[in-house]
Amino acid sequence: MFSKIVFAAVAAIAAFVQVSAEVHTITFNNACGYGTPILKGQDGSTLSTGGAYTGSGALDGVIAFLQNGNCGGNGEGCTLVEATLSNGYSSADISLISPHSFSVSSGFGYYNGCDNSGADCTYNGCPDAFYQPDDTHVQVGCSANDVRQPCITFCK
Numbered sequence: 001m002f003s004k005i006v007f008a009a010v011a012a013i014a015a016f017v018q019v020s021a022e023v024h025t026i027t028f029n030n031a032c033g034y035g036t037p038i039l040k041g042q043d044g045s046t047l048s049t050g051g052a053y054t055g056s057g058a059l060d061g062v063i064a065f066l067q068n069g070n071c072g073g074n075g076e077g078c079t080l081v082e083a084t085l086s087n088g089y090s091s092a093d094i095s096l097i098s099p100h101s102f103s104v105s106s107g108f109g110y111y112n113g114c115d116n117s118g119a120d121c122t123y124n125g126c127p128d129a130f131y132q133p134d135d136t137h138v139q140v141g142c143s144a145n146d147v148r149q150p151c152i153t154f155c156k
Contacts, residue, residue, distance in 0.1 A: 023146050024085040025054040026062070032104055032155035035068040044074065058086035066104050066154040078103035079121060079129075081152050087145040090114075093138050094121045094129040102126075108152045113144020120156060 028037040028050055039048035042061035047053045062083050065075035072078075076099040083092040092108050102124035109118030119128040119140050128138050 113147040114142035
């Protein structure tokens with residue numbers, strides 16, 4: 001009898017862990033016909049060179065840009081998409097804060113929660129990008145769990 005109770009408890013815990021596990025996916029749509037989408041982690045490691053990236057747990061401070069041959073290793077000189085994806089609160093934005101600058105139209109949109117929320121920057125001077133660190137009104141938040149970050153799109 002004791003073993004049946006222990007087995008039931010372990011099964012319930014395993015089911016809870018599977019249900020509550022945090023998973024986020026970032027995908028790309030490069031409509032430019034050139035360049036390579038790059039996704040980097042907060043530690044500077046390259047997480048993706050264009051394919052979908054799925055992370056278990058929160059994705060804190062990831063950056064994405066289209067490497068067109070003119071971007072620095074962290075997107076310097078190019079349009080940057082920044083994101084933090086965490087259950088209960090996710091945030092993403094487009095950054096043109098120096099040393100970043102407009103290179104190609106870039107945008108993002110959430111799905112699997114907060115659908116139809118996102119931003120696009122299609123020209124230099126667009127109103128939906130950070131130009132100064134205090135331009136926080138351009139951040140797009142999402143409170144859904146397991147949100148799939150954008151499809152990040154270039155040359156939309």
